[in-house]
Amino acid sequence: MEETLDRENMIPDDNTEEPAEAELDKAAFFGAVESMLYVSGEPIGFAELVRVFDLTEQQVRGLLFEMELTMRADGRGVIPFLTDSTVQLVTNPRYYDKVVSLLSPPEERSLSDSMMETLSVIAYRQPVTRADIEAVRGVRCEYSVTQLLKQGLIRELGRKDCIGRPMLFGTTDAFLRKFGLHSLDELPPMPVSEEEPSEDIEVV
Structure with a gap:
């Protein structure tokens, strides 16, 4: 009887775990998407992220927008760039001059x-x-x-x-x-x- 009661007392309260799981899921999404974009080097369509993460397109858009704001606020060197249907990692405009100075392109590809x-x-x-x-x-x-x-x-x-x-x-x-x-x-x-x-x- 005492053993049964002890086991029942050991059962965690589900309500106390939900906020931590939600926060972990969001952080995991940001990390996974950043890794995917880094490896790809090309724009990734929202439809692909919907498929991979089993989310709605609205959820994906919202998370990507929050990811962009977070990475900008943290002063990250690269940030997500969203179009109507894709996302890609691009250089943070804050550091554009430094990047150009480092690369020193011999010839600027300007438009006539x-x-x-x-x-x-x-x-x-x-x-x-x-x-x-x-x-x-x-x-x-x-x-x-x-x-x-x-x-x-x-x-x-x-x-x-x-x-x-x-x-x-x-x-x-x-x-x-x-x-x-x-x-x-x-x-x-x-x-x-x-x-x-x-x-x-x-x-x-």
Whole structure:
């Protein structure tokens, strides 16, 4: 009888364990996601995290947002960057100058005026073909499109279902990160200009 009572007294109170478990689960999520992003080196879709952690997309988004705030507040060197459907580890803007100073790139990959014009057309009107871009700009755009593809700011989306089946282009997550956007919805209103577009000059 005494042995039975002793065993009953040893049973922990479930209510006292729940807060600790909830906190542990959140910390475990942050750690696991950080590890996955570090190993991947590429954006990971929310759908994949939903599958891995058996959570809803809303829960995943909320946890990732809290993870970003926590890592920013802690002054971490890398932080999660969220888009409409993916998350990726990026350098904390607070340390950008130090990183650039260390790497000392021999040549900054800047965008020429013609490349910026081409990128703007693609960003606002995607998916678009080369012919669509040239119709807006009034000049040929092969060089600009090629350079934007090399820099990973645009990508091929497939072919348009029309005569000739031309390639369609759209922007990438790298485009969003470069311009500090989380989604295309954050693009400023399309500028209206009556100026003639400049020549698409090849830069060596």
